[in-house]
Amino acid sequence: MLAIGDLASRTGLAVSAIRYYEEIGLIPKATRRPSGHRVYLAASQDLLTLIRRCRDFGFTLDDTKALASLASSSERDCVEARDLAQSHLDAVRTKLSELNALERSLSAFVTACDEGCAGGPAPECCILRDLGAADARPAARPTLKPTRTRDGCCG
Numbered sequence: 001m002l003a004i005g006d007l008a009s010r011t012g013l014a015v016s017a018i019r020y021y022e023e024i025g026l027i028p029k030a031t032r033r034p035s036g037h038r039v040y041l042a043a044s045q046d047l048l049t050l051i052r053r054c055r056d057f058g059f060t061l062d063d064t065k066a067l068a069s070l071a072s073s074s075e076r077d078c079v080e081a082r083d084l085a086q087s088h089l090d091a092v093r094t095k096l097s098e099l100n101a102l103e104r105s106l107s108a109f110v111t112a113c114d115e116g117c118a119g120g121p122a123p124e125c126c127i128l129r130d131l132g133a134a135d136a137r138p139a140a141r142p143t144l145k146p147t148r149t150r151d152g153c154c155g
Contacts, residue, residue, distance in 0.1 A: 001031075001039040002040050002041075002045065003037060003040075004037070004038045004039075004040065007040050007044060010045050011045060011052055012049075012052055013051075013052050021048070021051060022038075025065075026061075027044055027048060027051070030044075047068060050068060050071055051064055058088065058092070059084070063084050063087075066084055067081060109126075109127045109130065109131075112127070112130075113125060113127050
């Protein structure tokens with residue numbers, strides 16, 4: 001049996017994250033000592049490490065739940081895990097493409113300013129003019145909108 005603080009140290013998670021994962025059903029409920037302190041089975045360490053790694057790779061909580069469920073089910077096929085990873089990889093590649101397009105647009109802004117108006121009055125800056133133009137659109141508008149979950153991770 002492991003106290004929550006020991007489990008946090010061993011898995012690299014905050015105590016609050018472990019409590020949250022317990023609350024949402026990602027890990028089994030802890031048993032309580034007579035003092036009321038939570039204690040967990042040693043197997044919780046492996047599960048929480050898997051969960052932390054899933055979150056490190058940017059998997060959503062729903063995908064993390066699915067992967068954790070797969071990890072404990074010998075009747076299910078690992079193709080399910082591969083499909084979840086492939087879907088996440090596709091989303092990451094889409095975000096990278098959008099970010100690369102955004103980087104090219106921003107680089108063009110900076111280059112245009114360096115070559116055309118840097119050092120002049122700010123109201124005449126081509127970056128401000130282009131950003132303020134009603135019909136101007138960036139090459140790609142990123143869809144990255146990080147959200148914070150209760151465990152402090154982006155989801």
